[in-house]
Amino acid sequence: xxxxxxxxxxxxxxxTEEAPSAASSAETETPALPQESTVxxxxxxxxKSDRDSLLDRLARVQAEFDNARKRExxxxxxxxxxxxxxxxxxxxxxxxxxQLALKSTGTVEQLRAGVELIVKQMExxxxxxxxxxxxxxxxxxxxxxxxxxxxxxKPDLPDHQVFDEVRxxxxxxxxxxxxxxxxxxxxxxxxxx
Numbered sequence: 001x002x003x004x005x006x007x008x009x010x011x012x013x014x015x016t017e018e019a020p021s022a023a024s025s026a027e028t029e030t031p032a033l034p035q036e037s038t039v040x041x042x043x044x045x046x047x048k049s050d051r052d053s054l055l056d057r058l059a060r061v062q063a064e065f066d067n068a069r070k071r072e073x074x075x076x077x078x079x080x081x082x083x084x085x086x087x088x089x090x091x092x093x094x095x096x097x098x099q100l101a102l103k104s105t106g107t108v109e110q111l112r113a114g115v116e117l118i119v120k121q122m123e124x125x126x127x128x129x130x131x132x133x134x135x136x137x138x139x140x141x142x143x144x145x146x147x148x149x150x151x152x153x154k155p156d157l158p159d160h161q162v163f164d165e166v167r168x169x170x171x172x173x174x175x176x177x178x179x180x181x182x183x184x185x186x187x188x189x190x191x192x193x
Contacts, residue, residue, distance in 0.1 A: 089126040094118060126170070134169030136162050136180040145169060147179040157185035 039047075097118045104111055126132075134145045141148060141160045149166050157163055162182045169180030 050099060087129060090128055093120075094122050115174060129172075131170050131172055131177065134171060134176070134180045136165040136169065136182050138162065141182070141184045145171070145176060145179055146182050146184075148184050149181055151184045151186040153188065154185035155187055155189055157187060158188040159185065159190040161185045 034098075045097040097114070099116045101111060101118065104114060106114075137144065139146075139162050140158075141162055146162060146169070152163070154163060161184070163185050164183035165180055166183065167181035
């Protein structure tokens, strides 16, 4: 074997022996570099323009979203203020009449008659706001709309019937604003039967 052939064969053995370890270390250390592709200046400028256009569009969408959120918060606040103003407007005449009653120098009977008119005016204002009283006296006790103050033994009334309303309860449609505070009849004769 000539010197040149010997060197080449010896080198080939070294390369084949080292090649697997070099390949395995290349996989664990760094990923293989992608082959270079050539991009023309026109393609590069087009891609850059597309990227800039998308970034600009994203910024506009984010600004529109922020503006919509701020507008919704402002509109909700304005609606709440309008609803409160509409409600308060219903009660201003009632307040005026209470103030007139306080200045009144009439008799007790006249003052009582005036307060009764104010109560009717207040009930009318509540009706215009769709606030309805909870049915109480004469109704069967219902823990969903009544709050029992106490139970009193009443042999002449049905068991669990409301016989006295201490504080009126109110609701708007199906929503209970506050339960009626009531006294409930307890009839031991009906419990035994």
